[in-house]
Amino acid sequence: MLTRTAAPEEAPAEVAAELGSVSLRDVHKRFPARRRGAAPVAALDGVSLYAAPGEIVAVVGPSGRGKTTLLELICGLLKPDRGTLATAPAALMAQRDLLLPWRSAVDNAALALRVAGVDRAAAREQAGALLRDFRLEGFERARPYELSGGMRQRVAFARTLLSGRTVLCLDEPFAALDALTRQDMQDWLAGALAVAPRTVVLVTHDVEEAIVLADRIVVLSPRPGRVVGTLDVNVARPRRRTDARLVALRERALRELLG
Amino acid sequence: MIAGLLLLALLGVWEAYAQFGAVAPILLPAPSAILTALYDDRALLWSNFTVTATEIGVGMLIALVLGPACAVAIHLSRALRRALYPLLVGSQTIPIVLIAPLLVAWWGFGVGPKVAIVALVCFFPIVVPTLDALHRVDPDLRKLMRTFGASRWQTFRMVEAPAALPGLLTGAKLSVAVAAIGAVLAELAASDAGLGNLMIKAIPSFETARAFAAVLILSVFSVALFGLLALAERRLLPWAHQPRGTAP
Numbered sequence: 001m002l003t004r005t006a007a008p009e010e011a012p013a014e015v016a017a018e019l020g021s022v023s024l025r026d027v028h029k030r031f032p033a034r035r036r037g038a039a040p041v042a043a044l045d046g047v048s049l050y051a052a053p054g055e056i057v058a059v060v061g062p063s064g065r066g067k068t069t070l071l072e073l074i075c076g077l078l079k080p081d082r083g084t085l086a087t088a089p090a091a092l093m094a095q096r097d098l099l100l101p102w103r104s105a106v107d108n109a110a111l112a113l114r115v116a117g118v119d120r121a122a123a124r125e126q127a128g129a130l131l132r133d134f135r136l137e138g139f140e141r142a143r144p145y146e147l148s149g150g151m152r153q154r155v156a157f158a159r160t161l162l163s164g165r166t167v168l169c170l171d172e173p174f175a176a177l178d179a180l181t182r183q184d185m186q187d188w189l190a191g192a193l194a195v196a197p198r199t200v201v202l203v204t205h206d207v208e209e210a211i212v213l214a215d216r217i218v219v220l221s222p223r224p225g226r227v228v229g230t231l232d233v234n235v236a237r238p239r240r241r242t243d244a245r246l247v248a249l250r251e252r253a254l255r256e257l258l259g
Numbered sequence: 260m261i262a263g264l265l266l267l268a269l270l271g272v273w274e275a276y277a278q279f280g281a282v283a284p285i286l287l288p289a290p291s292a293i294l295t296a297l298y299d300d301r302a303l304l305w306s307n308f309t310v311t312a313t314e315i316g317v318g319m320l321i322a323l324v325l326g327p328a329c330a331v332a333i334h335l336s337r338a339l340r341r342a343l344y345p346l347l348v349g350s351q352t353i354p355i356v357l358i359a360p361l362l363v364a365w366w367g368f369g370v371g372p373k374v375a376i377v378a379l380v381c382f383f384p385i386v387v388p389t390l391d392a393l394h395r396v397d398p399d400l401r402k403l404m405r406t407f408g409a410s411r412w413q414t415f416r417m418v419e420a421p422a423a424l425p426g427l428l429t430g431a432k433l434s435v436a437v438a439a440i441g442a443v444l445a446e447l448a449a450s451d452a453g454l455g456n457l458m459i460k461a462i463p464s465f466e467t468a469r470a471f472a473a474v475l476i477l478s479v480f481s482v483a484l485f486g487l488l489a490l491a492e493r494r495l496l497p498w499a500h501q502p503r504g505t506a507p
Contacts, residue, residue: 072402115404115409165406
């Protein structure tokens with residue numbers, strides 16, 4: 001696992017950690033077959049990816065195992081079978097908010113701080129301030145079941161940010177939301193990242209989401225996952241969905257995706 | 260409401276049958292006779308009730324300490340799971356009626372053997388739902404904790420233990436029912452006090468109404484205990500009764 005406590009022979013990862021970048025070179029990952037006798041499932045087949053510090057890279061591709069595998073590799077939850085991987089410490093935010101139902105919004109947001117040993121009062125103060133920035137003022141003490149889907153995702157994002165990791169891995173963060181809330185949350189995330197820039201690897205199957213948010217779009221093929229195309233989104237922020245350049249890029253990305 | 264009406268109707272039928280039917284009061288006392296016995300024998304019933312209530316209370320407390328401890332041990336260690344689970348299931352097949360006199364032979368007529376039997380019968384219904392809740396913790400939550408660099412202990416304390424509480428409460432509610440039966444069975448085997456002891460002595464001396472009064476007290480006590488646990492569950496774990504967040 002490539003974290004701040006990396007072993008000496010993983011020194012290059014330390015360097016990457018300092019820089020806050022993500023770098024994968026020719027990474028392979030396969031999983032044993034579910035059934036006996038079947039062939040193992042190749043999730044990633046030689047994927048190379050680089051995200052500079054502060055860059056937002058979207059990984060777009062059809063549903064399958066590859067994209068999530070990619071993020072779990074970056075977060076150190078999995079090890080590659082082959083290839084090299086050097087990344088700064090990364091935090092994962094999934095499609096499901098994964099909030100603990102017995103914790104209030106503020107205590108959920110403070111979870112990573114509590115794990116890191118910050119005392120309750122200080123953790124709550126820090127988390128509470130961030131929740132207020134995230135338009136959740138007055139909901140600090142609410143339990144997750146009292147919040148809407150969009151609010152829960154914002155709490156989850158606050159929790160991810162407060163983990164103090166320089167890299168954020170977002171795994172279809174808004175896929176479970178309805179279309180309007182999703183657009184709202186995408187704009188909101190763009191704003192939040194403009195205020196507090198992080199290196200972001202955003203996995204999505206929503207091309208529009210990728211174009212609104214990302215600096216660069218990497219198109220992944222269906223299983224086994226390979227990078228089949230890269231698109232730079234050189235459009236200044238804040239971006240408008242109806243911007244002609246964004247619409248044109250969307251067409252191109254869809255063409256690549258549909259092959 | 261409907262339950263109350265149903266109960267009243269049943270009691271009415273019972274009363275009418277016992278009063279006007281051709282059935283001897285020593286075979287089936289009327290509800291009114293049971294109420295009279297409840298009042299007349301209140302001192303006797305109370306002193307025996309405290310004995311049985313102690314057996315049930317202490318036995319359940321022991322099961323509530325050992326049960327979750329056992330569930331956690333089985334959950335955390337694959338080796339212990341293999342070692343303990345068969346023993347756990349096996350322990351449930353021991354016939355209580357057989358072991359009760361044995362325990363008395365070992366430990367005497369006091370409260371000890373009864374407490375042990377109550378603890379034994381409550382143990383299994385507490386362990387299984389607790390263990391189940393521990394196993395059903397979302398694996399993605401464990402992953403999340405790993406990305407935060409959480410230790411095994413932190414993941415247990417912050418995620419798994421709270422997630423297991425509803426299971427534990429369910430187990431405690433289930434065990435209330437068997438606790439009363441366990442205590443009475445243990446007293447029937449050998450005892451010098453307790454509601455079960457009172458029942459077994461009342462029937463040969465034709466005090467059937469008193470035996471029914473003892474049963475009534477035990478039922479009310481169990482229902483109250485159950486209600487208390489249900490209340491605790493609602494107060495302590497309000498989140499466990501809400502619809503879950505949006506599924507993927």
